[in-house]
Amino acid sequence: MSDKKVRVRFAPSPTGGLHLGGVRTVLFNYLFAKKHKGDFILRIEDTDQNRYVEGAETYILDCLQWCGLIPDESPVVSGPFAPYRQSERKAIYREYAERLVMQGHAYYAFDTPEELEQNRKEIPNFQYGQVYRMGLRNSLSLTEHEVDQLLDAKTPHVIRIKMPADERVSFNDMIRGHVSFETNQVDDKVLLKADGMPTYHLAVVVDDYLMKISHAFRGEEWLPSAPVHLLLWEYLGWKADMPQWAHLPLILKPDGHGKLSKRDGARLGFPVYAMNWFDARTGELTPGFRELGFLPEAFLNLLATLGWNDGTDQEIFTLDELIEKFSLERVSKAGAKFDFEKAKWFNAEWIKKVKGERLKEKVKTILEDKGISVADEDYLLKVINKVKDRCVLLPDFYQQAAYFFEQPKEYDINSVKPKWTDAKTEFFNLLVDKLSAEKAWDAAGLEITFKALAEDKAIKVGELMLPLRIMLVGGKFGPHVFDIAELIGKVETIKRIQKALELFNS
RNA sequence: GGCCCGUUCGUCUAGGGGUUAGGACGUUAGAUUUUCAUUCUAGAAACAGGGGUUCGAUUCCCCUACGGGCUACCA
Numbered sequence A: 001m002s003d004k005k006v007r008v009r010f011a012p013s014p015t016g017g018l019h020l021g022g023v024r025t026v027l028f029n030y031l032f033a034k035k036h037k038g039d040f041i042l043r044i045e046d047t048d049q050n051r052y053v054e055g056a057e058t059y060i061l062d063c064l065q066w067c068g069l070i071p072d073e074s075p076v077v078s079g080p081f082a083p084y085r086q087s088e089r090k091a092i093y094r095e096y097a098e099r100l101v102m103q104g105h106a107y108y109a110f111d112t113p114e115e116l117e118q119n120r121k122e123i124p125n126f127q128y129g130q131v132y133r134m135g136l137r138n139s140l141s142l143t144e145h146e147v148d149q150l151l152d153a154k155t156p157h158v159i160r161i162k163m164p165a166d167e168r169v170s171f172n173d174m175i176r177g178h179v180s181f182e183t184n185q186v187d188d189k190v191l192l193k194a195d196g197m198p199t200y201h202l203a204v205v206v207d208d209y210l211m212k213i214s215h216a217f218r219g220e221e222w223l224p225s226a227p228v229h230l231l232l233w234e235y236l237g238w239k240a241d242m243p244q245w246a247h248l249p250l251i252l253k254p255d256g257h258g259k260l261s262k263r264d265g266a267r268l269g270f271p272v273y274a275m276n277w278f279d280a281r282t283g284e285l286t287p288g289f290r291e292l293g294f295l296p297e298a299f300l301n302l303l304a305t306l307g308w309n310d311g312t313d314q315e316i317f318t319l320d321e322l323i324e325k326f327s328l329e330r331v332s333k334a335g336a337k338f339d340f341e342k343a344k345w346f347n348a349e350w351i352k353k354v355k356g357e358r359l360k361e362k363v364k365t366i367l368e369d370k371g372i373s374v375a376d377e378d379y380l381l382k383v384i385n386k387v388k389d390r391c392v393l394l395p396d397f398y399q400q401a402a403y404f405f406e407q408p409k410e411y412d413i414n415s416v417k418p419k420w421t422d423a424k425t426e427f428f429n430l431l432v433d434k435l436s437a438e439k440a441w442d443a444a445g446l447e448i449t450f451k452a453l454a455e456d457k458a459i460k461v462g463e464l465m466l467p468l469r470i471m472l473v474g475g476k477f478g479p480h481v482f483d484i485a486e487l488i489g490k491v492e493t494i495k496r497i498q499k500a501l502e503l504f505n506s
Numbered sequence B: 001g002g003c004c005c006g007u008u009c010g011u012c013u014a015g016g017g018g019u020u021a022g023g024a025c026g027u028u029a030g031a032u033u034u035u036c037a038u039u040c041u042a043g044a045a046a047c048a049g050g051g052g053u054u055c056g057a058u059u060c061c062c063c064u065a066c067g068g069g070c071u072a073c074c075a
Helices: A020-035 A056-067 A086-102 A113-122 A144-152 A200-210 A220-235 A262-268 A296-304 A319-325 A340-353 A356-369 A377-390 A396-404 A422-437 A443-456 A461-473 A481-488 A490-505
Strands: A007-010 A039-042 A106-109 A158-161 A168-173 A177-182 A190-192 A215-219 A244-248 A277-279 A284-286
Touching (some): A007 A020, A020 A039, A020 A215, A020 A296, A039 A056, A086 A106, A086 A200, A158 A220, A168 A220, A168 A244, A177 A220, A190 A200, A215 A220, A220 A244, A262 A284, A296 A340, A340 A377, A356 A377, A356 A396, A377 A396, A377 A481, A396 A481, A422 A490, A443 A461, A461 A481, A461 A490, A481 A490
Parallel strands (some): A007 A039
Antiparallel strands (some): A106 A158, A158 A190
């Protein structure tokens, strides 16, 4: 690695929500940058007017915010290489494209999209390149005079790279090692579109150069266009400054085949986007990990271990640990199928690991959204610490915590009724008296009182525990019953027993 | 079709010329929990196939198969 400052960039196009794979690319960029005390830049690649979606850029920003992966330079924080939106850099690219034309490494092409479409249909394996370009309308096949005329008449045209014949371009990928391509196999990619906007190919090279990017991470789907980019770096005379590349393995569908897509999430019932994405045009809402109840720590953790490991058995990592331990040599080459079950496991682990305090605001919101008012935050914290080990997703806190704040709405009566007896009614009536007289109100003391009375009445404790649970909780779940009684307090405990007693006896 | 990349339990993966091929999720069985979950213990479960190289290959090489990606004036 050279001694130049590490600068990496995440360069999404604002066309919709941020996909799992996108966030993982951000993560790896971020980890690499922070590990090497470098800069992490966010650059918006909005060169396609047609696919631009309102709100997508804000979404990306919010998403990075949620994950805690904050860029050092971006359209909003700015920096020495602004602007960071390619649409605002439009004028820059033309100059370089023209330069390539002058040097003979690129040329004007006047073919209409329809003509090309026609060719692709009629000629098997049609490629705009070596074989066919002289038969098409461009500044290579036309005379200088004809070209000037077309240009003067403002004929719509693009600029294409002229792929050289019979060359082998190769480079060293940080993940894959040596990769090489035959130039004859690559077509003359469009560099500058008819609307004057650059394509990704030109823009990424120009901006990576201008923004002094040292290492470039992107998905494996970009590997086939690497030779184009490589040649561009060379032709523009920047080869010495070319970033080192790393093509990340893809995240695949859990079942069938192919890249994981938004559709798969809907089909298989799990999120694919980081956060909810609402498409104003279609009115469609695509669910996200955040809203489903994932902690950002867990989300990042599961993404990090999808294609990377530290060589030990450790699976749970904090962001700081990831920064410390991350290394590209340990990124795997093969694509990984996404496993939502394991994703949930990561979240459960993080809910257990994290301090109750960290969960307070989130749980409060969940409860309040369900109409439960949370006045006492210390009490909430106690409740959270009692039940957090039983929650996989944040919304699970509703079921696990609601009964600490209000009487059960529903009772699992069927678990009690068949074995209900008058003796039990008598027991609980006596219990109410005993509890009323209880001085100290703590779980251990309550349990002693309860068991003593049971023995006195000659009823098996086991016969009484479940009814008491149903009385306090409403169902067969939750922590130790006496812990619950202690927390909800004397008055509430007695109230619930009395109310349930009426229900059981009606 | 062409080009490129890849291939260890169902899934994520560790390992690496000589190992009882390790871990995790999930799954199965059991223990603990007078509920449920947690936790704990145990079990089933993998080197795609064929050729080389080698004393020895799952590991290195080649081929095949399979999987994936790209093949737009999209990124």
